[in-house]
Amino acid sequence: MGFQCGLVGLPNAGKSTIFNAITHLGVEASAYPFCTIDPHFGIVPLEDPRLDFIFENIGSAKKSPTTLEFVDIAGLVKGASRGEGLGNQFLSHIGRVDAIAQVIRCFEDENISHPYETLDPVRDANDVKMELLLKDMELIDRRLSKIRTAAKTGDPASKKMLDTLEPLYDQVSKENEVRSLNLSETQLELVREMNLLTAKPVILIANVDEAHLHDSPCVCSLTEYGTTINAPCLPFCGKAQAEIAELDQADQLEFMTAMGLEETALQKIVRAGYDVLHLITFFTANENEAHAWTIPEGTNVHEAAARVHTDFKEKFIKAEVIKTADLKTYGSMKVLHDHGLIEVHGKDYIVEDGDLILFKVR
Ligand SMILES: Nc1nc2c(ncn2[C@@H]2O[C@H](COP(=O)(O)OP(=O)(O)OP(=O)(O)O)[C@@H](O)[C@H]2O)c(=O)[nH]1
Ligand SMILES: [Mg+2]
Structure with missing residues (x-):
């Protein structure tokens, strides 16, 4: 039972670049939009000083950290829920992940096209949110149409589902994300079963150039936006970190320090994914192995x-x-x-x- 965090965002936002920085897998990332079509998967360990301590204290032979899986998903554009861009099919990839890491472009580069040509991270983040909301509306509506006739004929199960889903549809159509709603136990069950996209927890990754890591107005506005949708915002230098990920491990720290990058930036993303999913860690240890395990709170x-x-x-x-x-x-x-x-x-x-x-x- 692994937990998955999907990288979601507009084309050329830097999703594959960030995936490479986190997983060291070297998938294709390039300046043309919709470079990624099929999803890529990569498992990333969660560093935990408690595991290091247990490993030393017990004197185990082997150390096995717990992990989180990242999925690099195709870019999505306005209208995706109606089939624009790569269309609807990859929204189903988002349906399968447990949490969404939304990558938002905060770097300027005239050689890399932007779907809107201008830099406006809150607009971009909001566009993605709207597409996910529209997809949820479609999913709920499809289910409603299936059960309406049966409910009219008095079928009690269909009537109950109608009563559960109609208020949900109403809220989503008012642009309220499912995860922000106060849901009944029956509604929660249905939301899980239907894999609604806006029910999933979100982290925002602001993809900045290293020159603007500490003074980017884009990061400030995204952080503020994040508080309104209950999503933490993490600044990250995708390109620089991906380049460093390709170096020998011994050289990585030196380059990070020289470029003013935080050594812990990668782990902060993994940790944030873990936190929004309300996951906790427990340990087992003997002389053979010290092992960290992930479970839901x-x-x-x-x-x-x-x-x-x-x-x-x-x-x-x-x-x-x-x-x-x-x-x-x-x-x-x-x-x-x-x-x-x-x-x-x-x-x-x-x-x-x-x-x-x-x-x-x-
Ligand atoms: N200058 C700069 N360029 C970046 C940064 N992050 C990514 N890029 C470049 O932007 C281009 C697009 O990056 P990708 O990682 O392929 O973008 P993507 O979001 O995966 O795009 P799609 O798969 O097409 O949706 C590549 O040429 C990257 O090298 C960054 O922080 N700064
Ligand atoms: Mg990509």
Whole structure:
């Protein structure tokens, strides 16, 4: 069960460039619009100092970080929901991701065409939002037309679905994104099943030139826009970071420092994707491996066991839970044990971010 974050935006915004910077995969990124047609996939590790600490403390042979998958999706233009540009088909790629990382062009370059010729990041971000809203309207409308006749004849299930969907359609047609709405449990279930695009959490990536990383008016306006749609905005120098990603690892840090780039910029994107999806990390560790695992907030330890091994769920007896912070304070598992600081939990325990778990199974 991996989580996916889709790079979405207008053509030539720099999606493939940023995908390359994050994944080091070297897919084609070029100055002509609609360069990307089929999606590209790349798995990126999430760095976590807690895993480094556990790995050292337990003395494991191997370290396995948790990951997030990024998907480079074709560019979308105004009218995409009606088939403009590459049209409707790739909106279905967006339907499959868990979160949307919207890439917005904030760099000037006369050699790289812009669909509107001028730089206006809020307009661009809003255009993408409108296309996703229009697609959601279409999806809901299609479902409504299917059930209206049955509802009229008195079919109770169709009547119930009509009552659930009509208010949703009303809100979306007023340009309210699904994720901003207060939904009932039934509506939430339906939204998940229908994969509505504006229900997905969003991060904004402002693609700036390194010369304007710290003083870009575009980044300021996008950050402000982000607060209105409840989306964090991260400035990122796509081109420079992608070029650095091609260098030997030993040279990367030197170039980043020379260019005034933040070493942590890439990880900030991965971390933001993780945060908007409300994901948390738990750890398992023994002499063979220290392993970080991703689960949604609110997952119980029985479900978490299944992430580690399918058998663990069926054979679960109990879980011994150590808080990573306690391990840091007391220095070793043995001391924690002597202080009675190893918690023992049954299936219903809700896993907390940073728990180090020892599963006891039959
Ligand atoms: N100057 C400058 N150029 C950039 C930057 N980011 C991307 N580019 C260039 O812009 C062009 C388009 O970049 P891509 O990454 O292919 O854009 P895309 O969003 O994937 O485009 P489509 O796949 O066509 O939708 C390429 O020539 C990149 O080198 C940047 O931060 N500064
Ligand atoms: Mg591309």
